[in-house]
Amino acid sequence: MADISFRVNSKLFVRDPQHTDLGQRIIKHSIDLIDKLGFEDFTFRKLADQIESAEASVYRYFENKHRLLHYLTAWYWNWLNYRIDIATNSLSDGSLRLKAAIKVITDPKIEDPRFEFVNEVALHRIVVAEMEKTYLTKWVDNDNEEGLFWGFNSLCHKLSGFINIVSPGYSFANSLASTVLLATHQQLFFLIHLPGLSDMKKKDDLSVQHQQLQTFIEEMVFRTIGC
Amino acid sequence: MADISFRVNSKLFVRDPQHTDLGQRIIKHSIDLIDKLGFEDFTFRKLADQIESAEASVYRYFENKHRLLHYLTAWYWNWLNYRIDIATNSLSDGSLRLKAAIKVITDPKIEDPRFEFVNEVALHRIVVAEMEKTYLTKWVDNDNEEGLFWGFNSLCHKLSGFINIVSPGYSFANSLASTVLLATHQQLFFLIHLPGLSDMKKKDDLSVQHQQLQTFIEEMVFRTIGC
Amino acid sequence: MADISFRVNSKLFVRDPQHTDLGQRIIKHSIDLIDKLGFEDFTFRKLADQIESAEASVYRYFENKHRLLHYLTAWYWNWLNYRIDIATNSLSDGSLRLKAAIKVITDPKIEDPRFEFVNEVALHRIVVAEMEKTYLTKWVDNDNEEGLFWGFNSLCHKLSGFINIVSPGYSFANSLASTVLLATHQQLFFLIHLPGLSDMKKKDDLSVQHQQLQTFIEEMVFRTIGC
Amino acid sequence: MADISFRVNSKLFVRDPQHTDLGQRIIKHSIDLIDKLGFEDFTFRKLADQIESAEASVYRYFENKHRLLHYLTAWYWNWLNYRIDIATNSLSDGSLRLKAAIKVITDPKIEDPRFEFVNEVALHRIVVAEMEKTYLTKWVDNDNEEGLFWGFNSLCHKLSGFINIVSPGYSFANSLASTVLLATHQQLFFLIHLPGLSDMKKKDDLSVQHQQLQTFIEEMVFRTIGC
DNA sequence: GATGAATGAGCGTTCATTCAT
DNA sequence: AATGAATGAACGCTCATTCAT
Numbered sequence: 001m002a003d004i005s006f007r008v009n010s011k012l013f014v015r016d017p018q019h020t021d022l023g024q025r026i027i028k029h030s031i032d033l034i035d036k037l038g039f040e041d042f043t044f045r046k047l048a049d050q051i052e053s054a055e056a057s058v059y060r061y062f063e064n065k066h067r068l069l070h071y072l073t074a075w076y077w078n079w080l081n082y083r084i085d086i087a088t089n090s091l092s093d094g095s096l097r098l099k100a101a102i103k104v105i106t107d108p109k110i111e112d113p114r115f116e117f118v119n120e121v122a123l124h125r126i127v128v129a130e131m132e133k134t135y136l137t138k139w140v141d142n143d144n145e146e147g148l149f150w151g152f153n154s155l156c157h158k159l160s161g162f163i164n165i166v167s168p169g170y171s172f173a174n175s176l177a178s179t180v181l182l183a184t185h186q187q188l189f190f191l192i193h194l195p196g197l198s199d200m201k202k203k204d205d206l207s208v209q210h211q212q213l214q215t216f217i218e219e220m221v222f223r224t225i226g227c
Numbered sequence: 228m229a230d231i232s233f234r235v236n237s238k239l240f241v242r243d244p245q246h247t248d249l250g251q252r253i254i255k256h257s258i259d260l261i262d263k264l265g266f267e268d269f270t271f272r273k274l275a276d277q278i279e280s281a282e283a284s285v286y287r288y289f290e291n292k293h294r295l296l297h298y299l300t301a302w303y304w305n306w307l308n309y310r311i312d313i314a315t316n317s318l319s320d321g322s323l324r325l326k327a328a329i330k331v332i333t334d335p336k337i338e339d340p341r342f343e344f345v346n347e348v349a350l351h352r353i354v355v356a357e358m359e360k361t362y363l364t365k366w367v368d369n370d371n372e373e374g375l376f377w378g379f380n381s382l383c384h385k386l387s388g389f390i391n392i393v394s395p396g397y398s399f400a401n402s403l404a405s406t407v408l409l410a411t412h413q414q415l416f417f418l419i420h421l422p423g424l425s426d427m428k429k430k431d432d433l434s435v436q437h438q439q440l441q442t443f444i445e446e447m448v449f450r451t452i453g454c
Numbered sequence: 455m456a457d458i459s460f461r462v463n464s465k466l467f468v469r470d471p472q473h474t475d476l477g478q479r480i481i482k483h484s485i486d487l488i489d490k491l492g493f494e495d496f497t498f499r500k501l502a503d504q505i506e507s508a509e510a511s512v513y514r515y516f517e518n519k520h521r522l523l524h525y526l527t528a529w530y531w532n533w534l535n536y537r538i539d540i541a542t543n544s545l546s547d548g549s550l551r552l553k554a555a556i557k558v559i560t561d562p563k564i565e566d567p568r569f570e571f572v573n574e575v576a577l578h579r580i581v582v583a584e585m586e587k588t589y590l591t592k593w594v595d596n597d598n599e600e601g602l603f604w605g606f607n608s609l610c611h612k613l614s615g616f617i618n619i620v621s622p623g624y625s626f627a628n629s630l631a632s633t634v635l636l637a638t639h640q641q642l643f644f645l646i647h648l649p650g651l652s653d654m655k656k657k658d659d660l661s662v663q664h665q666q667l668q669t670f671i672e673e674m675v676f677r678t679i680g681c
Numbered sequence: 682m683a684d685i686s687f688r689v690n691s692k693l694f695v696r697d698p699q700h701t702d703l704g705q706r707i708i709k710h711s712i713d714l715i716d717k718l719g720f721e722d723f724t725f726r727k728l729a730d731q732i733e734s735a736e737a738s739v740y741r742y743f744e745n746k747h748r749l750l751h752y753l754t755a756w757y758w759n760w761l762n763y764r765i766d767i768a769t770n771s772l773s774d775g776s777l778r779l780k781a782a783i784k785v786i787t788d789p790k791i792e793d794p795r796f797e798f799v800n801e802v803a804l805h806r807i808v809v810a811e812m813e814k815t816y817l818t819k820w821v822d823n824d825n826e827e828g829l830f831w832g833f834n835s836l837c838h839k840l841s842g843f844i845n846i847v848s849p850g851y852s853f854a855n856s857l858a859s860t861v862l863l864a865t866h867q868q869l870f871f872l873i874h875l876p877g878l879s880d881m882k883k884k885d886d887l888s889v890q891h892q893q894l895q896t897f898i899e900e901m902v903f904r905t906i907g908c
Numbered sequence: 909g910a911t912g913a914a915t916g917a918g919c920g921t922t923c924a925t926t927c928a929t
Numbered sequence: 930a931a932t933g934a935a936t937g938a939a940c941g942c943t944c945a946t947t948c949a950t
Contacts, residue, residue: 174423175426179414216403590810633864637856703910735912
């Protein structure tokens with residue numbers, strides 16, 4: 001198996017967690033804990049207890065829990081980006097590429113064996129439930145200057161690039177792309193917690209829900225850009 | 228001037244703030260303070276200092292600061308709802324009504340003299356910056372059961388109702404409506420803080436930005452539902 | 455017994471501790487604890503444990519432990535000031551007044567029954583051991599602007615006033631006064647901990663030591679100003 | 682240029698910093714950092730960052746930051762001692778020697794080219810601002826037993842020796858000497874931070890201030906011992 | 909000898925909340 | 930109804946220090 005890892009913006013961490021045992025345990029257990037407790041109730045104290053290490057040790061890797069959330073979501077966007085690359089690089093037709101990208105984004109997430117210490121299913125739940133908290137803060141402008149949103153930006157631009165290949169004259173490719181990325185995740189949240197705000201049905205099984213989500217998003221994109 | 232006030236879900240407060248002087252000062256100053264400090268740094272202590280009252284007094288009106296945010300956003304959604312009613316009730320054509328509703332949603336917000344102790348401009352900024360925090364919590368299911376999201380739900384259904392009149396066969400009217408409501412506010416956030424995720428231009432003046440936003444949203448809706 | 459209390463600068467505390475039971479216990483036990491542990495090892499946590507109250511409650515009275523030390527030392531200087539007033543107000547001769555003031559400053563300290571919740575003997579030890587820490591900080595300029603040193607200043611100026619009455623032409627009355635106040639306390643510290651820096655003898659009993667101290671200070675003052 | 686260095690008490694350090702490159706950088710940068718941040722905010726972490734070395738490396742030279750402060754102040758007292766030797770060894774008259782010693786103590790400090798990695802001007806500021814912290818600790822008795830105050834003691838005794846030559850019958854030579862050494866530095870602190878406690882004028886230029894300081898100290902000493 | 913990694917301990921502070929008046 | 934006082938709980942963070950290499 002190829003030993004791949006994403007190069008995430010080095011501002012996201014103090015010491016790169018991918019390269020040490022403790023770092024990898026921090027990643028692994030923080031995903032589990034945030035998934036279990038929610039980001040508000042997640043603390044470095046609890047994480048340190050979980051991995052049987054010291055709070056101060058966690059601070060050697062991440063400045064604070066916000067940066068850790070940034071790191072995890074950035075990792076997730078990078079992962080989607082990478083999977084879109086794989087899914088699209090053999091396709092030459094613009095429409096098919098866009099369609100394939102949307103499929104990657106809306107498909108149910110399953111564990112990716114290429115990344116041992118990341119539970120992608122749990123991470124996906126975290127992104128659905130907490131992602132907005134990376135930017136709805138008073139530090140957003142500073143964080144953006146430091147490039148912490150590079151992962152999301154990059155994914156967004158990939159998508160808007162695909163859009164503009166299919167429909168060169170469309171003026172709102174970035175807005176549409178960011179709306180699509182957010183809406184995809186938000187609808188999954190609504191489906192579970194605020195079902196009145198979506199049309200997918202809670203009682204359906206996972207694959208049906210995602211099928212509907214895909215249809216909704218695909219229609220929205222292709223019709224909006226005029227195909 | 229008509230003395231109107233919205234009937235908000237009584238679960239949102241302990242004691243109705245609209246009916247007492249202290250209650251009204253709580254509303255007024257909490258809008259100012261949250262706008263100024265952000266929701267995270269806003270506390271009942273600071274609010275009490277501001278209105279020269281006691282922390283415990285604020286607790287007489289709102290169970291906690293989350294419920295207060297709920298109250299403010301619910302008020303905002305009610306206000307939009309009410310303004311859509313006014314803007315659409317003379318229109319008989321479905322398309323025109325949908326268009327008018329979108330216009331209300333995307334238009335720049337100005338002070339509404341009908342509501343003395345609410346600064347709608349600041350409240351709009353709060354909704355843009357903090358609204359997601361009403362539901363991205365561990366209490367979301369319980370809050371939903373208590374009907375705290377009634378305001379947003381209701382607005383969403385009004386919009387999806389308009390959509391289904393124009394396009395009865397469209398299957399995702401709720402999802403589209405919620406996406407539109409969120410996207411409208413999120414794009415305004417991106418415009419200011421993460422400009423790479425939108426196509427509106429920071430340097431343009433407010434009315435141009437909102438014009439572009441309106442075009443983006445309107446196109447997305449009408450094309451998606453097939454008109 | 456007259457119910458007297460010193461009006462200390464209100465910037466020294468958040469809520470005046472003299473007026474509540476908890477406040478008085480804070481004063482009483484902080485004196486005991488600082489005397490016992492030293493200022494560095496003294497914390498609000500330990501104080502709260504001691505008085506069987508909560509850390510947060512102490513913060514209602516004092517912003518931090520530094521301000522508390524300020525308060526205690528200010529109280530001490532006010533107390534000396536007040537005792538000098540009593541000791542001198544019946545004297546008309548300048549030399550005698552100055553001599554009496556020096557006697558108050560250099561005399562051994564005994565419990566003053568007028569102030570129930572202050573252990574003056576322990577407080578005197580604290581002043582000897584910790585007083586310099588009120589001004590050897592990065593906040594000294596700000597603290598001085600806020601008037602936190604008013605107590606010491608005031609005592610110093612009383613003394614320099616006495617000096618200038620005896621010797622109107624002497625140019626360094628303030629410097630001599632502050633030197634005398636500090637030296638008196640420092641020599642007591644040296645006597646115990648760094649005996650090589652003083653000429654009083656550790657083995658002598660307390661009253662002999664203080665007698666020598668008084669002679670040293672009195673000679674220094676009267677000869678320096680030329681009498 | 683003569684390659685001189687002071688023999689400081691070996692208890693002050695773990696490994697002598699004068700003999701290695703890293704050791705010299707520790708001295709140099711700790712003076713800069715303590716001068717800049719104050720002793721409280723100075724940490725071995727920050728020092729290690731500054732010299733681009735590791736915290737653990739600093740611990741190879743100094744047991745802790747207190748010992749480092751001891752080392753620096755001891756160096757300073759040794760330096761004064763040495764300069765007094767130079768200034769007095771050609772003088773045979775007791776009064777002139779005492780006067781010369783006082784001049785060395787009260788003169789403005791300028792860089793001494795004989796000691797490359799010590800910035801004497803900054804070190805003087807540190808002594809003025811932090812010196813008392815070497816003995817106002819719970820370890821003072823133990824530190825004294827270990828001889829950590831040898832430098833100050835020694836300087837003090839040199840001065841009291843001079844005093845007793847001029848005035849053999851004076852009983853408080855040590856007390857007067859220690860008072861003089863402390864007062865000289867304290868008055869400089871007061872001049873800047875608590876001007877009400879001194880008679881030197883902030884607005885005057887440095888040499889005038891030091892001239893006044895010298896007059897104050899000289900008068901105090903010579904009149905006290907009766908000349 | 910020098911360093912990178914890790915950690916135990918605890919500090920200062922704040923918050924949301926309750927209780928008695 | 931409104932408020933002043935008090936508090937339990939925990940958070941974020943840093944420091945001094947040690948250990949293994």
